[in-house]
Amino acid sequence: MPTLTCLGAAGTVTGSKHLLRYGDTQLLIDCGLFQGLKNLRELNWEPLPVEPHGIDAVVLTHGHLDHCGYLPRLARDGFAGRIHATAATRDVAALILRDSAFLQEKDADFANRHGFSKHHPALPLYDIDDAERTIRMFSPAPLHREVALPGGATLLLRRAGHILGAASAQIDAGGLRIVFSGDVGRYDDPVMLDPEPVPEADYVVIESTYGNRRHERTDPVEALAAVIERTVQRGGTVVVPAFAVGRVQTLIHSLWLLRRAGRLRNVPVYLDSPMATSASELLHAHPHEHRLPPQDYEAACGAVTCVREVEDSKALSASRFPKVIISASGMATGGRVLHHIAAFAPDHRNTLLFSGFQAAGTRGRKLLEGARETRIHGQWIPVNAEVAELPMLSAHADADELMRWLSGLQRPPKRVFIVHGEPEASEALRERIERDLGWPAAVPRQDQVFNL
Ligand SMILES: [Zn+2]
Structure with a gap:
């Protein structure tokens, strides 16, 4: 039976990492850095509850740091699989990861020179060599075309708006279809294209950054x-x-x-x-x-x-x-x-x-x-x-637009998982999905395991 575990972006908007297990295969969807509160940032230094070398592949929805910024650490700690993403996401991630590695090295150097760190010497979370190695692990996937994943699964990416290259990920694994929204963009944005609807899913994992807010309709x-x-x-x-x-x-x-x-x-x-x-x-x-x-x-x-x-x-x-x-x-x-x-x-x-x-x-x-x-x-x-x-x-859909994206589903999913939001935002979206659509919805806690 496939399982889903959120290793990040549970009760927060950062650190997106979702582990999908089916058969002997372990797939990570997004691999982001935690940012913001100190107790969250410290999680970047904790070992993951899964061995990096035991992860068979990563699917990356887009190149923002809170979705891709942990990848070089994963590679440094032994991950050796492929990273599936659109070509534009690979290019965005390359920029972001090189910059992030530079900042990590600079921060460690600053801490060493000023004696700030408890650790001697202070080490960066990863360095530029880790970032460059990670960039070479990308395997660009076209939109709207199925791509094979380890363990007999398939991946289909659709536009999610938001930023250049951003996609939602549809994964068929272990007889189930699980869809990860990634970050959903706005409709009628002057620069980005509209998020594309997903017609069918057994399970949906959706972001909720603005799950309790409606953007003003002023120009x-x-x-x-x-x-x-x-x-x-x-x-x-x-x-x-x-x-x-x-x-x-x-x-x-x-x-x-x-x-x-x-x-x-x-x-x-x-x-x-x-x-x-x-x-x-x-x-x-x-x-x-x-x-x-x-x-x-x-x-x-x-x-x-x-x-x-x-x-x-x-x-x-x-x-x-x-x-x-x-x-x-x-x-x-x-x-x-x-x-x-x-x-x-x-x-x-x-x-x-x-x-x-x-x-x-x-x-x-x-x-x-x-x-x-x-x-x-x-x-x-x-x-x-x-x-x-x-x-x-903002590049993020508001609550009405998240509901609009969900309404693309032509039959009710078995369950919707609400991630990537602060607790009030995720909870508001959960209530609204149950009330307006009548679909079962849950807000996962970090590391909670769900049988699918
Ligand atoms: Zn984003």
Whole structure:
């Protein structure tokens, strides 16, 4: 009898890892890092309850760090199978994993130089060699075509919207069909294509990031313009922490639409994230995976100034001229956006604008909850700037859109498992599925084993 165990993204939005066992085969769906709260991040250092060399293959739904960021550690600890994902996901994951390995090495080095760590010497979770080896283990799978998995199972990927390459995974194993939603994107998104419906499944594992929320139906481009215009009128700068892959490209496109309509003409826009610049180039490499015609895409990128050098980034922090700075990381947990927050948060004329989901324990979440100071690089920074949120710019479906995606099923599944959400969000979606659809639904606990 196949079993399903969630080794992450149970009661939280990070650390996605779902173990499917059938016969003698063990398949891992997603292999993400835990982020946010310290007790979650510490889980990245705990051994998995399954031997990495005993995992036969990994299926990766998309390239965000909370879905792929543990892969190099898995490989370092003995995993030697294939990683099945779309070609675009492989390219996104390659960017993200190289960056992550660089940060892991940098953090360990910093801890060693400053004696921060309990461990001597402090070691990175993985290094660049582990990341490069992992990237070579990818086996690109086309959309809409069955691919063989170990143990006689098959995999079929469908578009999930969300970010470039993102897919839902349909796995036929042990006589059952199990569908993993991955992260579900928004419908009618200006950049990404709609999530595709899944007609049939025995079991569904669905995300619930916004399981208890409905995005405002106001035009996101207009809402973005309003925040920027009022900040510029005050003589201030808008700092937008953004996920390098996904949101950055949507923001750039929205800003270009506004410029084309004659708005924000004198407001320079800076993209201060080398990884986001590289991610934007991936739109070119995968023209069928999004809605933007190449000429629009080029014009949109031409309207922003890309900042590559650290010195130029620092000069931007020092400049008081009104402007928009888009920079990573999206939850303000690290990256260049930190020195922009340190520079601009103290002045009430400026705005910190969050566009994506902010996980519990992250600096972004604390700022949205009203923190009036934040500690950056060892210093307490007062927060007098406006702190704004535009969740309708998020790459995640809201509760109505998750229900719409589920309604693609033409017969009721045996059960729906609700993952990748904070407890209130997952519970709200569970209640709604049972109430509106009458389908049995459960919110798995970490490491809980379900017989399918
Ligand atoms: Zn994601």
